[in-house]
Amino acid sequence: MQIVIQDIIQSLEDTQNVSDNELYLLISNSSNDVNLELYNHADKVRRLNYGTDVYIRGLIEFSNICQNDCYYCGIRKSNSNVDRYFLSKQQILECCELGYQLGYRTFVLQSGESSLYSDIEICDIVYSIKEKYPECAITLSIGEKPRESYQEYYKSGAERYLLRHETANNQHYNRLHPASMSLDYRKQCLFNLKDIGYQVGSGFMVGSPYQTVENLIEDLRFLQELQPDMIGIGTYITHKDTPFKNFSTGSLDLTLKMISILRLMFPYALIPSTTALGTISPIGRELGLKAGANVVMPNLSPTMVRKKYQLYDNKICTGEEAGECKECLKKRIESVGYKIVSSRGDVKSH
Ligand code: SAH
16 A cells, blocks of 8 residues: 555655545645655655745735635634724835845735725735835635626736635535525636736635545536645635534644645746745744745734734734744744745746
8 A cells, every 4th residue: 555655755746746546645644754745746746847036925915904704714704703804005015125124025915805905906906016126926715706897917017826616516615605695706807817927826625524535526627627826725714603613623734734735736836835824833834844835924914913814723822023923934944944935926838
C-alpha cells in the first residue's frame, strides 16, 4: 500500500494529475509518513518555482456588513451579535500608507457582500490607491457582482480578485448556503473575472460540515477547469453564532495535505498559508509554508475593527498593530527557512 501511495505522489509531481481513484487514496490516507512525504514533494516543487520567497499581502477588512447568510460565516446577515462597521476611503488610504511603509506592495481589500459602497465609490477607492502607489497591486475580495461592475473595478486599476468557490459540489453548496445563493452563479462570476483579465483566486474550506472526500476531489477538478492564479484554502472553523455552531472545526492535517496536493497540481500557483491555519495551530502558518504555500496575508485593518471581522471563533491577530504582525510573521517565516520578499509577487506565467 505504502508503495502505491508513493507512486501516486510521484506521478502527481511528474504530471500534475492523477485519477479520482488515486486522489481518493491519497486524501483518505492518514499515515504520518505519507503526509510528510507529500509535504516534502510539494516543498521541492515550490522551491523550483518560487525558491524560498514568501509574498506578503496587506489585508484590509474594510467592512463586515453582509447581505448573505452563509451558514458557516460569523459575519452572516442574521448574526445580530456582530457590531457592524465600515471604513471610510480616508481610513482605507491610511491603512495603505502604513502598509506601504512596512513594505507591502499588494493590498487586499476584503469585505462582506453589500451594496453599501457603490461601484463608483469602489472605483474611486481603487483609483486613489493606484494613483498614490502605482507600483502596488490591488486585490479585491468583495464577493459576487455583475460582470459590468467587475469590468469597472478593473478599469480603475484592480488587477486581482479573490472569490473562493467554497465547494464545487452543488448539493454540498446548497447545504452551506441559503437558497438565494447558487454555485452556478459563483462559478460564472469566477469565469467573468478571468475573462476580463484579472489574476483570479479561488478556493474552498477544508472540513466544512457535510464535506466528503469526493467533494474535495470535485474542488480540485473545478480548479483544474478554472486554472486560477491564486488558490486559497483554509480550515473550516466553527463560529458560535451560526447555524453550524455544533459542527466541529476541520483538521489541520487534512488542510496541509490539500495544500500539498494543490502545489503539485498547480506548481505555478500563489497559495496562501491562511489565518485560519494559524488559528487552529500556533504554528499552523509555518506548517502551511512547509507543505507548499508561498503567500501570507497579514492584517492591515485598524486594530479597533479587527475583532469585529470575526468569520470564525478565536481568529488570531485581532489585538496587534500592523507593524507587530509583520515582525511576528517575518520571524515565523524565517524560523522555517523561507524569507519575506517585498515585491508585488505576481503569479508565474502558466
Ligand atoms: N464576502 C467575500 C469575502 C468572504 S470572507 C466573499 O464572499 O468572497 C473570506 C473567506 O472566509 C470566505 O470565502 C470563506 O471561505 C472563509 N470563511 C468564512 N467563514 C469561515 C469559517 N467559519 N471558517 C473558515 N473560513 C471561513
